[in-house]
Structure formats: C-alpha cells, structure tokens
Amino acid sequence: MLDREVVIDANFVIALVGNEEYTASVKKVYRLMREEKLKVYAPTFILVEVLNILIKKKKTSIGFAKNTLKRLKESELLLISLDELIRRTGKLEDIVTRYGITSYDALYILLAEQKKCKLLTADGELLKIKNLTIGLNNFVF
Amino acid sequence: MQMIRTTVSLPEDLYNDLRLAAFREKKSLSRLLVEKIENKKEVKKTLSVEERVRRDFAFFDKVARSGVQINAVKAVREERDRDNA
Numbered sequence: 001m002l003d004r005e006v007v008i009d010a011n012f013v014i015a016l017v018g019n020e021e022y023t024a025s026v027k028k029v030y031r032l033m034r035e036e037k038l039k040v041y042a043p044t045f046i047l048v049e050v051l052n053i054l055i056k057k058k059k060t061s062i063g064f065a066k067n068t069l070k071r072l073k074e075s076e077l078l079l080i081s082l083d084e085l086i087r088r089t090g091k092l093e094d095i096v097t098r099y100g101i102t103s104y105d106a107l108y109i110l111l112a113e114q115k116k117c118k119l120l121t122a123d124g125e126l127l128k129i130k131n132l133t134i135g136l137n138n139f140v141f
Numbered sequence: 142m143q144m145i146r147t148t149v150s151l152p153e154d155l156y157n158d159l160r161l162a163a164f165r166e167k168k169s170l171s172r173l174l175v176e177k178i179e180n181k182k183e184v185k186k187t188l189s190v191e192e193r194v195r196r197d198f199a200f201f202d203k204v205a206r207s208g209v210q211i212n213a214v215k216a217v218r219e220e221r222d223r224d225n226a
C-alpha cells in the first residue's frame with residue numbers, strides 16, 4: 001500500500017540528525033516531504049521532545065538545537081497544535097487507556113487516527129499498534 | 142529609493158574585511174552591504190528544493206557529528222517513560 005500522508009515522531013528527527021540504521025530511511029522521507037510529494041504531520045509537542053533530547057541526551061550545542069528546530073518549523077512539516085489535538089478531539093485519554101501507552105506516545109497515535117494515516121516510527125512499543133503505525137524501514141512510497 | 146542613515150556595530154575583523162572589499166570593488170561600504178544583503182535574500186528566494194535539501198542534510202550531518210552518539214529510539218523511549226521511572 002502506498003502512503004501519501006504520514007505522522008512522524010521524535011525518533012524520526014533524532015535519527016535524521018544521527019548516524020544510525022534509520023538515518024538513510026528518514027532522509028528519504030524528509031526529501032519527499034520537502035519535495036511536497038508526501039504530506040508529513042507531527043504534533044507541536046515533537047519540538048519539545050526533540051529539543052530536550054538534543055540538549056540533555058545528545059548534548060549538542062544550543063545553537064545546533066535551535067537551528068534544527070528552525071529547519072523543521074520552516075520546512076513543509078505540518079505541525080498540529082496540542083489545542084487542536086487534545087481539546088478539540090477530547091480523545092487523548094481514550095487512546096492512553098485503549099493502548100496502555102504514555103500520554104506522550106498517545107499524542108502521535110491520536111494524530112495518526114485523526115489524519116487517517118500511519119505513524120512512521122521505529123519505536124517497538126508503538127509498532128505493536130499495527131493498524132496505526134509503520135516501521136521506518138518498511139515505509140514504501 | 143529612500144535611504145535611512147543608521148548605526149550598526151560590527152566585529153572589527155568583519156568591518157576591516159568589508160572596508161577592504163569596498164575599496165577593491167570601488168564602492169561605498171553602504172552600497173557593498175546593501176548588495177550583500179539583497180543578494181542573500183535573492184539566493185534564499187531562489188534556492189531550489191534540491192539545494193534546500195542538500196543544505197538541510199549538510200546541517201543535519203554536522204549535528205550528527207556533534208555531542209555524543211545516541212540511539213534515537215532508545216533516547217526517545219527513555220524520554221517518554223521518564224515519568225514512569
């Protein structure tokens with residue numbers, strides 16, 4: 001099945017600024033997004049997670065972290081506000097209890113459900129939700 | 142075009158380089174600066190998708206080489222599970 005719209009989560013971005021097994025796959029998706037061949041969504045919360053991981057775990061400079069976020073914000077990535085996602089849908093709690101996941105994880109699953117597309121992720125916990133996720137290395141365009 | 146006179150602070154090295162460039166190109170420092178800024182705006186506007194992608198990837202590769210090497214999946218999972226620890 002061809003996917004023309006996907007949701008991404010923070011491990012997509014962290015792999016993008018990393019050098020690991022998923023980096024080549026995420027770069028392909030990033031290019032498709034920039035070429036406007038693929039619609040890519042993420043909740044604005046992705047910026048919080050990415051910033052935290054870059055600074056606290058990767059220990060990159062604040063300049064690199066700020067520039068990474070700037071590039072994401074200026075790209076074709078469609079950022080969906082938490083207000084739109086949580087308040088308007090009122091379904092975050094349902095997702096948390098239905099799948100037994102954290103509320104952070106639930107934000108991405110909720111967005112995939114809302115947009116009727118799949119969450120592109122490498123996270124083992126989320127990939128258990130087979131109907132709403134697709135593995136980073138299994139993405140076919 | 143209406144011009145506005147203003148004062149800007151520049152690092153000494155940059156100021157010296159610009160003054161030298163203006164002298165070589167037989168232009169005023171103001172004219173040189175305006176041209177440089179206009180050119181930059183023009184480049185930004187006309188960058189092809191390929192060029193933007195290439196620049197983004199070059200930057201992402203720089204970030205990749207900075208700091209410490211981490212596993213993206215593990216780092217995000219730890220971040221999301223931090224409240225459950």
